[in-house]
Structures are given as structure tokens and as C-alpha cells.
Amino acid sequence: MKTNFKKFALGAVVMGASTLLLAGCGNSSKNESAAKDDSSAKVSGNIKLWIDTEQKDTFTKIVxxxxxxxPDVKVDVKVGQSADAKKDVSKDPExxxxxxxxxxxQVGQMAEAGLLYKNTKYADEVKxxxxxxxxxxATWKGDLYAYPYxxxxxxxxxxKSVLSEEDVKSWTGITTKGKMGTNFAEEGANYIFAPLFMSNGDVLFGKSGEDLKGTDFNNEKGIQVLDWIAKQKSNPGVVQSSATAIAKLTSGETSAFLSGPWSKNDVKKALGDNMGVAAYPTVDFGNGEVPMKAFLGVKLIGVNQQTKHPLAAMALANYITGEKAQLTLxxxxxxxxxxxxxxxxxxxxDDAVAKAVLAMSDDEHSVVMPKLPEMVSFWPAMDALINDTYKGNIKADQYQAKLDKFVADISKENK
Incomplete structure (x- = not known):
């Protein structure tokens, strides 16, 4: 399982909200009380850990x-967990x-479905x-449900042979001095360009990301974003590329590419010593340059609500996401x-990709991807909005109506 949030986002399009039917699964309050009341008790038990196949050796050593x-806890490390924890756990939580x-x-969906055990012992340490x-x-409705790593x-x-550090500070600089290879016209444009609305001051599901009625894309700022997207079709410095992004970077057809840490090795192979890495550029929607935002994903370890050994399970989750373990990972x-x-x-x-991600991980440059179950409706609707606007299928005089419908559709509670 190669875990990156782009894949989770795309997968969410075809995932149902069926897990929500499991709400109430297990006795959450009983187990949480037991963990709190017995927090000084002996930490013991035989527990199972599911991890990514590619990270088996690393986690085995950490365990x-x-x-x-x-010494009173024995951990059975199992590999082969899919990219969809919600689906895997809900099949048979026990x-x-x-x-x-x-x-x-997936935190919101799994918490609502009674699949996650609250972090009742190590919350202060994690925070x-x-x-x-x-x-x-890792938080849902004010409670810490998981352990970030x-x-x-x-x-x-x-x-770097085409673009300078100064050039890449702005979208205009990149597309004037070079060519940006990116995806506006196909599936997956949602993950890359939905945060443009937040770059221009709008919010998705409220500032908390948990307010179903809190999206305000259907305003003047949202219209400016659609207008900017439409103009990229005639921008000679923008090259539509999705699956061919690396190939075009290798051939020199493009000189810039928006992607995540998972592309580091491929880009290095394509560009060699000419590989440059930076935070996102600024964009201008008509009111001056603002930082172009990206979605921020958080890798988490969760504890099963149905665990028979909550103290041992929480101790393990906290340990394998601790300072030493994270540096090893x-x-x-x-x-x-x-x-x-x-x-x-x-x-x-000193790591160029890490440095760029760290620069992107503050509020000015990224927005934490919302955890509402209704995100399952957001992805396909956003793809359609971006794709059709870029292709010219949505005209300027339709922007307001399209945005109104978009906000209304994603604000409907999943049943």
C-alpha cells in the first residue's frame, strides 16, 4: 500500500457512506471509562498491528x-492492509x-461509525x-481520536536549468519563463486545485472543516477563482498533463510540476541534478498575489474501538508515533x-522535499483536508466544476449558478 492523500481523495469518489451505518458499534463510553479508571494498571495483552507492506521491516524493529x-505486551505485526482503513476495519471490527x-x-467517518477508540491517555502528550x-x-468534534506520525x-x-528560484515564486513567473505541467481537465484536478478557493479567502465546511453548512465558494471570490481557471486554457505556459506529467517533464515539454513527496524519486530520475523543489507559488485572482494553497494530509495511527486491551493498544500507538519512531520513518x-x-x-x-513540505504545512500555505463524511460528495462535484470551467463548458455568466448548486449539493447530509 503506497499511502498518499491524492489516492485517498480519488478513492473517496467511489466510496459510499456505508460505514456510517455502523454508528454505535461497540460500547465507546464503557471502554473509554475503563481506560481512564485503570490508567495506572499494568499494561499487558496480545495485540495486532496492521501496517503498510513497504514499511514492515521498519515497524518490526520499532515494535x-x-x-x-x-514486556507484558506482545505485538503481532501484520502487513497487507489496504489504503482504505475504514473499509478494512468495518468488515469485522472485532x-x-x-x-x-x-x-x-477518514477520522470523521470512522469516529461516527464507532470504529475508533478515543486517545484517552496520551492526548496531552500528542498535542x-x-x-x-x-x-x-487527528481530532474530531474536539476529541483526539488518533496519533499523527x-x-x-x-x-x-x-x-533548475529553466527556472530560477525567483521565477518559481509566482504562477506568472513559472508560466512566463517556463511551462507548468498540471491537470485541470481530468479526474484528480479536485485535489490539486480545490484549495484555490481557500487561497482566495473562502472556506470549505467552515474554518473548522466540520461545519456541513459552512462552505462559501458561491461568492465573488469563488467567481474570481473560476475565472482564473478558465484563463489557464489559453495560457501558453500551462500544459495539460496528468498521467503524462513525468514524461513531459523528462522530455522538456514542461519545466514545472505540482506533486507530493511520493513523486520525489521519479522527478529526480527525470531531472537529475536539475531537480528543484519549492513551496507552491503565489497566484493573482485580480486582487494581488496570494499564496497558492494545497491540501494538507496527516498520516495517523488509530486504535480499534473493539480492542480488548485498550491500554496496551494506546501505548503501542503512542510509541510508534513518538519522536524516535517518526525520525526512523x-x-x-x-x-x-x-x-x-x-x-x-x-x-x-537539509532535505529539499521535507523543507518544502514543512514550508507548506502552516495555515498560510495549506488547509487541513476536512474530515466530514460528506467529503465523499465533494470530490466528484469539484472535479466536474474545475474540468468544465477549464474546458469552456461553463461560461462566465453561469459561474454564480454553478457555484450555488455546488455548495448546495455538498451541504446535503449523507443518509
Whole structure:
């Protein structure tokens, strides 16, 4: 399972909201009370951990260290978990792993479905040690439900033989001096360009990302964003590319590319020593340059609500997302740590992709992807809006009506 939030976002289009039918699964209050009341009790039990196949060796070593610290806990490390934790756990929660990986945009759905055990013991520690955006990604309705171990945003890759550091500071600079290869016309444009609305001052599901009626894209700022998207069709510095993005970068047809840490090796292979990495450029919607925002994803570890050993499961989740573990995951797999101390380590600071992601992970440059279950309706509607606007299928005098319908459609509660 190669986990990146672009894949989760696209997958959400075809996922139903069926997990919500599991709401009330298990006895949440009983288990949470037990964990709180027995917090000084002996941490013991046999528990199961589901992890990414590619990270088996790393987590196996981390777990061995955990078992030395907690000798009464035995962990069975299992691999092969799919990219959809919600689906995997909901099949049979009692047989699912006690501890597992999940993307943060599933927190709301899994919490509402009674699949996640609240972080009742280590919440203060997690909040203290991780950056605010990562804590936000692990939180649902004010409660911490998971344990962050990494952050992920898209960044700008560029060809240093064509574009300078000054050129890549703005969209205009990139598309005047070089060519931006990106996707406005196909599936997946939603993940890249939906944050443009937030760049221009709008909000998606409110400032908290949890307000179903809180989207305000259907205003003058939203119209400006659609107008900007439409103009990119005639921008000679913009080349439509999706699956061919790396090929066009390799051939020199394009000189810049928006993607995430998962593309680092491919871009390095394409550009070699000419690979440059930077935070997103600024864009101008008509009111001056503003930072172009990206969605921020948070990599999480969750605890199964049905675990028979909550103290052991929480201890494991906290340990494998701690400072030492996060640095190991960065060194072995390039996962950008959410831990504040790890972000200051020279090794992390010296990594070009990590440095760009860290620059993108503040409120000025990114927005934490909302966790509302209704995001399942957002993705296809946003793709259609961007694709049709770029292709010219939506005319300027239709922008307001299209935005009104878009906001109305995504504000309907999933039944």
C-alpha cells in the first residue's frame, strides 16, 4: 500500500457512506471509562498491528523496542492492509487489528461509525509534541481520536536549468519563463486545485472543516477563482498533463510540476541534478498575489474501538508515533515528521522535499483536508466544476449558478 492523500481523495469518489451505518458499534463510553479508571494498571495483552507492506521491516524493529519497554505486551505485526482503513476495519471490527494506519480524512467517518477508540491517555502528550495542523487532523468534534506520525502536502518540482528560484515564486513567473505541467481537465484536478478557493479567502465546511453548512465558494471570490481557471486554457505556459506529467517533464515539454513527496524519486530520475523543489507559488485572482494553497494530509495511527486491551493498544500507538519512531520513518521512508522536535533535526532541514513540505504545512500555505463524511460528495462535484470551467463548458455568466448548486449539493447530509 503506497499511502498518499491524492489516492485517498480519488478513492473517496467511489466510496459510499456505508460505514456510517455502523454508528454505535461497540460500547465507546464503557471502554473509554475503563481506560481512564485503570490508567495506572499494568499494561499487558496480545495485540495486532496492521501496517503498510513497504514499511514492515521498519515497524518490526520499532515494535521490538516497544516490547522491551512493555514486556507484558506482545505485538503481532501484520502487513497487507489496504489504503482504505475504514473499509478494512468495518468488515469485522472485532477481528480487525487493535492498532492500524489511517489517513486523517477518514477520522470523521470512522469516529461516527464507532470504529475508533478515543486517545484517552496520551492526548496531552500528542498535542504538545506535534504541530497544530497534525493535531487538527487527528481530532474530531474536539476529541483526539488518533496519533499523527507524518504530514504530507503537494509541493512544486521544477527544472533548475529553466527556472530560477525567483521565477518559481509566482504562477506568472513559472508560466512566463517556463511551462507548468498540471491537470485541470481530468479526474484528480479536485485535489490539486480545490484549495484555490481557500487561497482566495473562502472556506470549505467552515474554518473548522466540520461545519456541513459552512462552505462559501458561491461568492465573488469563488467567481474570481473560476475565472482564473478558465484563463489557464489559453495560457501558453500551462500544459495539460496528468498521467503524462513525468514524461513531459523528462522530455522538456514542461519545466514545472505540482506533486507530493511520493513523486520525489521519479522527478529526480527525470531531472537529475536539475531537480528543484519549492513551496507552491503565489497566484493573482485580480486582487494581488496570494499564496497558492494545497491540501494538507496527516498520516495517523488509530486504535480499534473493539480492542480488548485498550491500554496496551494506546501505548503501542503512542510509541510508534513518538519522536524516535517518526525520525526512523523519515530516514527509512522519507515520511515528513509531524513531531516538532524531529522537524528541527538537521537531517530533515537539509532535505529539499521535507523543507518544502514543512514550508507548506502552516495555515498560510495549506488547509487541513476536512474530515466530514460528506467529503465523499465533494470530490466528484469539484472535479466536474474545475474540468468544465477549464474546458469552456461553463461560461462566465453561469459561474454564480454553478457555484450555488455546488455548495448546495455538498451541504446535503449523507443518509
Amino acid at each position: 521490538k523496542d516497544f516490547e522491551k519497554e512493555y 477481528k480487525a487489528a487493535d492498532v492500524f494506519m489511517l489517513p486523517h480524512d 504538545k509534541n506535534n504541530i497544530p495542523s497534525a493535531v487538527e487532523g 507524518g504530514v504530507e502536502t503537494q509541493v512544486l518540482y521544477y527544472n 523519515f530516514e527509512n521512508h522519507g515520511i515528513i515528521p509531524s513531531n516538532k522536535a524531529d522537524q528541527e533535526v538537521q537531517e530533515v532541514q
